Amino acid sequence: MKQRTWPDRSECSRFAALPLAEINGKKDKELHQPEVHSRKYGSLSRQIHFYTRSSSSSSSSSSDVHDFSTLPYDVLTRIAANFTLPNLLAASLVCRSWRDGLRPLREAMLFLRWGKRFKHGRGGVRPNLRKALDSFLKGAACGSTLAMVDAGLIYWEMGKKEEGIAWYRKAAALGDPAGQCNLGISYLQAEPPNMKEAVKWLYQASCAGHVRAQYQLALCLHHGRGVDCNLPEAARWYLKAAEGGYVRAMYNISLCYSFGEGLVHSHRQARKWMKRAADHGHSKAQFEHGLGLFSEGEMMKAVVYLELATRAGETAASHVKNVILQQLSATSRDRVMILADSWRALPSSR
Structure with missing residues (x-):
């Protein structure tokens, strides 16, 4: 089923048909893909400093000097549970105690790497979901939230949603934004949906900078689902x-600027974001941006975007494109097709 992110212009209400997530069929996989978030080493120091301050508050010592090497291993591994390999390696160089304490998480990175190889058929191995899941579970047992999220995803793809949610929940509780986002989306899909829990976890992931969670949270706020409507x-x-x-x-956000919904109306900002969405491969944006260029007399550019939208399945773009092509010379038509054939979408977070 083709999903939409915004209602068609023909609908009476611009906000009546915003879906909460693209969750049906194979297209929903991307909503659950774990994302590797780079975390600076300084964040570990801040968290540990907070822990040691809390611990020292009950101590009679008035010294402000903290010996981080004495931090209990279970606390250290909990703090570093969602660290990526570069950050784990950096933290392991701080002292011998940290090197020893973080050994299980470094081992988890090896299981995570093999799990991804088996899942995607990389590194000279054939795709094997069972072996991928086994590797992810071993990494999760070592305490890595990245492996927990990947294990949850495999279970989800196997149709074992309860097992998948259980791993998302474990990762979310340890502060992993991808786990929090996936858990929130899982609550959106529950029968019946648990909107308050969904918004709770999406908000936490959004505050941590997870872009999918930010988008899903915006949709909930837009619809007033699990939270008061707040444009x-x-x-x-x-x-x-x-x-x-x-x-x-x-x-x-382009449409928000265009309609003045939640933001001050700005044609310039609306056009800027519509073009960005189009250049990143959003088919509706390519159609809309093509229409905008056509209205401004930019025939060649308009046809390129309309052609891209047509190829992406926006059938309404085909009619407008053909009308414009009739006004162009044969040389210009050939040039347009060459530009469309050589076009590549800019990289994005989906």
Whole structure:
């Protein structure tokens, strides 16, 4: 089923048909893909400093000097549970105690790597979901939230949603934004949906900078699902997600600027974000941007975007494109097709 991020112009209400997530069929996989978030080593120091301050508050010592090497291993591994390999390696160089304490998480990175190889058929191995799941579970047992999220995803793809949600929940509890986002989306899909829990976890992931969560939270705020309808807040999260590279958010924030919904009307901003969404491969944005270029007399550019939209399945773009092509010379028509054939979408966060 073809999903939409915004209602068609022909609908009486611009916000009546915004879906909460593209969750049907194979297209929903991308909503659950775990994302590797780079975390600076300084964040570990801040978290550990907070822990040691809390611990020292009950101590009679008045010294402000903290010996981080004495941090219990279970606390250290909990703090570093969602670290990526580069950050684990950096933290392991701090002292011998940290090197020893973080050994299980470094081992988890090896299981995570093999799991991804088996899942995607990389590194000279054939795709094997069973072996991928086994590797992810071993990494999760070592405490890595990245492996927990991947294990949850495999279970989800196997149709074992309860097992998948259980791993998302474990990762979310350890502060992993991808786990929090996937858990929130899982609550959106529950029968019946648990909107309050969904918004709770999506909000936590959004505050951590997870762009998919920011987009989903914006949709909830837009619809008033699990939270009061708040168009300015919805627009704010759309904008954050758009700035983070989330294409659907680029399209929606363009319409927010265009209609003045939650934001002050701005044709310039609307056009800017519509073009960005189009250049990142959003088919509706390509259609809309092509129409805008046509209205401004930019025939060649308009045809390129309309052709791209047509190839992506926007059938309405085909009629407008053909009307414009009749006004162009044979040389210009050939040039347009060459530009469309050589076009490549900009990289994005989907």
